[in-house]
Amino acid sequence: MSVSALARQLRQEATRANERRLLVIAGDRDAGFDAAFDAIVGSVGDDSVDASVTVVSSRSGFRFERYPPENADELLGQTRTAVLLDCHEEFTPNVVGQLAGVVDGGGLFVLLTPPLDDWPERRDAFDESMAVPPFEVDQVGGRFRSRLVSTLREHPGVGxxxxxxxxxxxxxxxxxxxxxxxxxxxxxxPERPSGATFPDPVYDRCLTGDQARAVGAFERLRDPGHAVVLEADRGRGKSSAAGLAAGALAATGLDVLVTAPTREYAGELFARAGTIVDDLGATTSEIRFALPAEAVCLPGEPDVVFVDEAAALPVRTLERLLEAPAVGFCTTVHGYEGSGRGFSVRFRDRLAESEFRVTELSMREPIRYAAGDPVESWAFRALLLDASPAVEPAIADAAPETCTYRELSPEELAADEHLLGEAFGLLVTAHYRTEPNDLARLLDAPNLSVHALLSGGHVASVALVAREGGLCEATRLRTYLGERIRGNMLPDVLTSQLRDPDAGAPTGYRIARIATHHAVRSRGLGSRLLEELRNGIGSKEGIEYLGVGYGATPELLGFWTDNGYGTVHVSTTRNDSSGEYSVLMLNPTGQTGQELAARHAAYFRDRMRDLLSDTLADLDPDVARLAIGACPADPEIAADRLSDRDWRVVASAAYGPGMYTAAPGAFRELAMAGLLASHPEDKPGCEDVRSLSPDEQRLLVRKVLQGAPAESVAEELGYHSRGECLRALGRAYRPLVERYGGVTARDERGRYE
Structure with a gap:
């Protein structure tokens, strides 16, 4: 049988069943292209092949539409009869995940690969991206591709x-x-849902009963106080359903705002919305797009917000969007776009606690192809798109004292599909954007390791850890001069942004991700795992620190501070997707690590004093006070900078008629000292000095460090008037005067007693 005959046979049965088929052409690259084009032309037909076929390859010059691999995400939401993916030069798991949903029912997904027996040992551009300094490409493993090849050889529907x-x-x-x-x-x-009020043209565009029911549910968003959550796997038409509803709502005069991780993700939604607006002849309809960081501010005060691919956004961003009058969330359950399970576990409780009347529904019937499609099930298996944590009963009794700590080697994970699924499934729920590339990195990247607490053999808590630093002098110099160094977040930021030429020399480990099963959270498992990491890899010879970087929230800052991590940096720009500022923290394990942490803690102390009234003027005051409170810098140094006159001004404001405006710099220095040392009673001779309350800490941040007007601070923090706010500010400085003030401060205080 010829290749074209096999392709025709695969397409014929795919067309009959409205499924897709996968054809792997393995071997010589040039011969593979010739065979693949014969297969595509022979199965699709020469008359329509140009308009329905896409090639994704680093090569160019084909008769067919061609995308380079790095632009494959532009095909999301589109469909093709045949897609050819060239895996020879630049094979990226993400691209497989993106393209698996592009092929239409009756279509062919063609993979052009090296010889399958040799492929796991080949190294390409993606492998080079995993060889982060100081590692070399020959240290990258081939376990992901070995596993992939096994699925190709075993799965039904794969030629x-x-x-x-x-x-x-x-x-x-x-x-x-x-x-x-x-x-x-x-x-x-599909039938029009009972009680539906959208015009008939809206429901005429629905292709399945699931889609019609979803549009019917979205009708509720015309009234404030409603939220709709729509979950589905890829290919079920959820974005189209949201688009039909958005267009219908806009046609009634409502202002509709759409947000998604990128504008491209919302392409299908806008296409369907535009179709409905045209069908209904609406000329003044407004449907706008904003990236999440802007959308959380609800620009233009929209009536309705649609969040497409909500699972790919952080929970904190989703929570802020609950300020909208009405909101619809669309999320992929298993797919490249994000983890619907993480969305369910972390956000559902918050949504249930809100004032919204919540409607939840799911779409199961595929639109582009039939249920049980072999290509979809192969992609789920090969990329672990449907990986799930352990079932709740299996880890229900997990406790810090009963769990077993283990490092899970890549070899063990690759050999144990069950263990791999539980570990990766738990990591998926921990992060709003876990991709197929992350599975390959987990199995093959030489700088990464997986550590877990097991309960009865099941994963209860897991951490993905990245080895960083240990960079040679030449690499450190390139970093200092502005070159990004892959896989070395902490050394990169500390060197290139904070201008420390030696930050990349010591070797440390960064906790890239950590997750505890949602059924056993708040039992101390995460803290136990961090303790094991410090006692294990943190105690290895030559390891100087453990570190972490994450989007700062009060809850996360509390967790990491409680586990011994100290703040050394807060970013000055927000993450585009999360809308959060990032924080870096260190937990030194060696002398050089202690010196690194002390150096950057001091930099951070002085930098935050100035940045909070500048680029960080909108930083959440709780994030600011907790980040500063977790910094291990010496607060005495900040207090020692005050002159005798400064102390007279501060003490008179705390106990008498003095004014903050007489020496604002002194108040800032002392505010930093107070926030850095949240427990003054720990200082000898200050046992009776009270701590600053959280409200007083917020007051120091907003009024003194961020320079907000007293009127707005009074409103934010619940003071009855501007005067009451300023009097409270004076009282907040009393424990600081008692702790840090010398003779001059005590003499000034004595004037008013």
């Missing part, structure tokens, strides 16, 4: 062809991949 160097006799059909499926059932036009 495999070996090709030689262009000689016809060397082409060999290894596996036909046919499944002889039954014919697809005839799809009937």
């Amino acid at each position: 495999i062809v070996d090709v030689g160097a262009g000689v016809e006799e060397e082409t060999r059909i290894v596996r036909e991949g046919t499944t002889d499926p039954p014919e697809a059932p005839i799809r009937r036009k």
